[in-house]
Amino acid sequence: MADNESLVALNGTQLSYIGHDCKDIPDFLGDTYGHFARRLDLSFNQLRSLAGLRMFTELEELIVDNNLLGNDLQLPRLPNLHTLTLNKNHLTDIEALLEHLADVTPSLEYLSLLGNEACPNQLVSPDKDEDDYQRYRYFVLYKLPQLKFLDTRKVTKKEVMEAHTRGAFMKVVKPKLEATPNDAGSESHPLPYTPLPRGSRDAKNHKGVFAKCRYIYYGKHSEGNRFIRNDQL
Numbered sequence: 126m127a128d129n130e131s132l133v134a135l136n137g138t139q140l141s142y143i144g145h146d147c148k149d150i151p152d153f154l155g156d157t158y159g160h161f162a163r164r165l166d167l168s169f170n171q172l173r174s175l176a177g178l179r180m181f182t183e184l185e186e187l188i189v190d191n192n193l194l195g196n197d198l199q200l201p202r203l204p205n206l207h208t209l210t211l212n213k214n215h216l217t218d219i220e221a222l223l224e225h226l227a228d229v230t231p232s233l234e235y236l237s238l239l240g241n242e243a244c245p246n247q248l249v250s251p252d253k254d255e256d257d258y259q260r261y262r263y264f265v266l267y268k269l270p271q272l273k274f275l276d277t278r279k280v281t282k283k284e285v286m287e288a289h290t291r292g293a294f295m296k297v298v299k300p301k302l303e304a305t306p307n308d309a310g311s312e313s314h315p316l317p318y319t320p321l322p323r324g325s326r327d328a329k330n331h332k333g334v335f336a337k338c339r340y341i342y343y344g345k346h347s348e349g350n351r352f353i354r355n356d357q358l
Contacts (some may be wrong), residue, residue, distance in 0.1 A: 138163035138183075143169055148193075150177025154191035167192070175200055189214070190240075196221060202229045209233060213240035219261070234273045236265070244276065263288045 157182030266288035
């Protein structure tokens with residue numbers, strides 16, 4: 126137990142277990158800290174499941190950036206969770222994810238999905254544009270109307286009204302590409318997820334941060350400024 130605890134960064138009720146390449150949440154984390162941890166950062170691992178969160182009954186903030194979470198993601202019911210960041214994972218089914226979050230995180234107000242195919246933007250999908258991203262925001266807010274902040278932007282009253290009126294029809298569907306004769310024998314390689322900086326594996330420095338910008342992710346070691354266009358200066 127002593128060896129395990131040496132890998133954990135603990136500051137009051139804030140717990141970090143970053144960069145250990147674990148595929149599942151270690152049992153000792155829930156057994157030792159689950160009854161009092163309010164903030165948990167599990168970034169830069171290889172998590173494919175969050176089943177180990179069942180012991181974290183008091184959790185309010187969860188950061189799981191840079192993992193391998195997919196469409197089979199299942200969270201236990203976390204009634205106090207108000208902040209969730211799932212940046213740079215392997216999430217593609219936005220509707221299933223939002224319906225699950227609506228069921229198990231009733232207090233959720235801050236959500237970030239940057240770097241997933243489920244969150245369309247030009248940095249992940251060159252075929253997407255600002256209109257696609259805005260439709261995505263309307264759809265998310267239709268499913269989770271209590272959100273106050275989504276990805277890098279504060280939710281506006283106009284967005285809430287638009288989501289209520291038309292959000293149900295705003296799901297962004299990526300069309301299936303038909304193979305051409307020239308591509309028949311070639312292998313398909315998905316584009317890498319690159320909208321976020323590599324960040325730091327330092328458990329004392331990593332932060333899942335929301336900021337106001339356009340397709341820019343601000344972390345303590347953010348490289349987002351390189352994406353600012355001239356007309357934004």
